[in-house]
Amino acid sequence: MKKDFYDFGLIGLGVMGRNFILNVADNNFKALGYDLDDQKVNALIEEGGNPDRVNATGDLTEFTQGLSHPRKIMLLVPAGKIVDQVIEDLLPHLDKGDIIIDGGNSFFTDTDRREEYLQSKGINFFGSGVSGGAKGARRGPSIMPGGNREAYQHVKPIFEAVSAKYKGEPCVAYLGPKSAGNYVKMVHNGIEYAMMQLTSEIYDVLKKGAGLSNEELHEVYSSWNQGRLQSFLVEITAEIFEQKDDLADGYLVDAILDKAKQKGTGKWTSQNAMDLGIPIPTIDVAVSMREISALKSERVKAESIYPKGEIQSRPKEELIAEAESALYFSFIMAYAQGLHQLADASKEYGYDLNLSEIAKIWRAGCIIRAELLADISDAYTALPELDSLILSPVFVDKVNETLAATKGLLSYGMRNGIPLPGVANSLNYFHAYTSGRLPLNLIQAQRDHFGSHTYERLDRDGIFHTEWED
Ligand code: 6PG
Secondary structure (H helix, E strand, O other): OOOOOEOEEEEOOOHHHHHHHHHHHHOOOOEEEEOOOHHHHHHHHHHHOOOOOEEEEOOHHHHHHHEOOOOEEEEOOOOOHHHHHHHHHHHHHOOOOOEEEEOOOOOHHHHHHHHHHHHOOOOEEEEEEEEOHHHHHHHOOEEEEEOOHHHHHHHHHHHHHHOOEEOOEEOEOOOEOOOHHHHHHHHHHHHHHHHHHHHHHHHHHHHHHHOOOHHHHHHHHHHHOOOOOOEHHHHHHHHHHHOEOOOOOOEHHHHOOOOOOOOOHHHHHHHHHHHHOOOOHHHHHHHHHHHHHHOHHHHHHHHHHOOOOOOOOOOHHHHHHHHHHHHHHHHHHHHHHHHHHHHHHHHHHOOOOOHHHHHHHOOOOOOOOEOHHHHHHHHHHHOOOOOOHHHOHHHHHHHHHHHHHHHHHHHHHHHOOOOOHHHHHHHHHHHHHOOOOOOHHHHHHHHHHHHOOOEOOOOOOOOEOOOOOO
8 A cells, every 4th residue: 555645534434435435536636445344445446446546445554654644534434432433543643733524413512522632632623514415425515614724725625626516616615613514514404304394294285185196296396396496305305206116016105104213413403402592493393293203103093083084175286386385485494594593503602604605505415405595695695694584685575475375385284184393383483583572571471470580671671570469
């Protein structure tokens, strides 16, 4: 193995790692992989074709000696303890100034801890979200790096070359210090959960309300993908409805158990939003729906106790039009909530995030890529300190023109027992956020009544307490 030869090292040659390293090699950077599994090492050497272009080893000394300085080593291993273990294994082989990049979905406080620890040893650590799944890793993911700004200059040319491109612009940017990259990726995933929930409930209402077949659903989602709803998730949803089952007759989607799994990033987004005090109800309910979905046997039992009445059917074209608007409206609310969380986290954790830039690097490569993101980026370019996307002049008309249909779809769903929690939370979030006066004055009165918790007044400054009449 040649020493000081390879530009980029990658640890973890699973599906993501193998695809990412081949992408690096395709972009004319000499890449070296490492994995404990000989099969994975050999598979990469074979697939790479030329060891001067891409090579692999199961020997950590050989791996680290093979890399040029400062070493740039990316980890694509499962988040959690394994990341700490790999760091410990690597440390004796590294020199000051070397760079470790964690490309997994690590929890952001773990990244802060690791960054501080490695900084004390003179090693630069990047928590870097990578989105786009296996295909993205191979053909161009969206990359969200955070860490030391100066050290990023060494990584920048490689990341810019391998990332997805939107109209020629790379979908990667230095996002901020410490765990900024992992945090942004976590919220990306929260938005991803919301968009997946929304596309699923819209499918439900179209199927139950207008009897759309899988072929028709394919047509509807495909045509939506040509319009303002253009997005990766709408695109793959259209593809899913076309897929025939190869184990039985019919379409695959109908044979899949309705229990959605999760690895935790959506839940972390909600948990941290609660800690920050930022409302993200569309994302929250997307997490809750995965939890409700897991209660399959309870749901089946409950349905027999509370049988659903007959659903009043709707003309197809009318329901499809309403659904399109409701989905668009709710997508806007999901992005608005996620970006609001990012704005607040940026202040709280000192990330100094540029929301326009973040929207830009989400325009291609990642799971939540959508036509809408170009408008979102414009909204934040025009007003970087925007409190909420909803307040942006770029979005006022888009929200107003979809509001009536969203209300129509939701009331139809509620009357007919079709759960639409994502749309409902999006609409209620909007109604609440745009209410100058909410009934929470009553909650303050109740708190003061039973617990002397005090309240403030509209008409004068100060903190008040009342001896309420029994
Ligand atoms: C991405 C995805 C990815 C995530 C999966 C699975 O951006 O490529 O967010 O990182 O791991 O979507 O997430 P769940 O298993 O939690 O659904």
